[in-house]
Amino acid sequence: MASSLCGERGAQLTQLRRRILELLWAHDRPAGAYELIEALRKADSRPIGPPTVYRALEFLIDQGLVSKIESRNAYIPCAHPERRHDCLFVICTECGSTVELEDPRVERLLAENATQLGFQVERRVVEVEGKCADCVEAAKPAQAPEAHG
């Protein structure tokens, strides 16, 4: 699927790039570049250098297949690569689980704000940090645990 998107655009989803994309999909939260390097090293025994991984990430980001989470220096596969867009991320500060959303209303408001200043918008970084439902639940002080025992 990702490969067909790349093919249409004349871009090469090479083996390395595909593997990195697969690693990101297999990871249940945003992965750091060095986590990817480590994962590749374990799988191959032959080490992959940082520039190689960063170049692959750059390619995947250019193709809209991956996004960088700026507030965490980490990378996450993009759920909707067929549409070019900037996402809105909601990130759990406890467990790192991250949800990708889109909200045209947010995009419109940001564009409005920027335009009033005479800015030409190129990219939006919108990241909401907080506690996910699971971690909120887990943090409760065992008060009235109705479904517990």
Added chain:
Amino acid sequence: MASSLCGERGAQLTQLRRRILELLWAHDRPAGAYELIEALRKADSRPIGPPTVYRALEFLIDQGLVSKIESRNAYIPCAHPERRHDCLFVICTECGSTVELEDPRVERLLAENATQLGFQVERRVVEVEGKCADCVEAAKPAQAPEAHG
């Protein structure tokens, strides 16, 4: 002004912290931590180490006097430290000039999105990158340069 805010909260705006805050105000765009270290070294001849600067930045951020621009690993003084809030930044990719805004509508939409997922919001990172009016103008291909010669 910043000192009075700190005083009310029982926090110490020490000389170092104040100097760093002043350096940030004097800088015309977000400053990196190592730029601050360099500026302090030039002023004092005695070098200040990274931990010292990072600790001061942490303090200033906790007090709402400074914000970190996540997409650039840089720090900017906060225009409205008396109100606790997350700002919206509009950043020029050419010259780095940065404008701090607030938009309750954006905050409301982000809260709405997060709440629907069961998230408790703790922090918002909203950074819009683009070209500022000046840089858009400067980038024009010398088309009708009326004030040129």
Added chain:
DNA sequence: TCAAACGCAACGTTATAACATTGCCTATTG
């Protein structure tokens, strides 16, 4: 007098610069 702030050395993490190599495709040309 003691907790908070600071200094310092070392280290860890994230990212890029600069340069070399590989693999593959194409274009000759004997």
Added chain:
DNA sequence: CAATAGGCAATGTTATAACGTTGCGTTTGA
């Protein structure tokens, strides 16, 4: 048709820049 060479994108290698933290000892000021 092989063989050779040139072009080019991707990848590899080495080193280093840029950003940030840990640990611990010393100073300082309410």
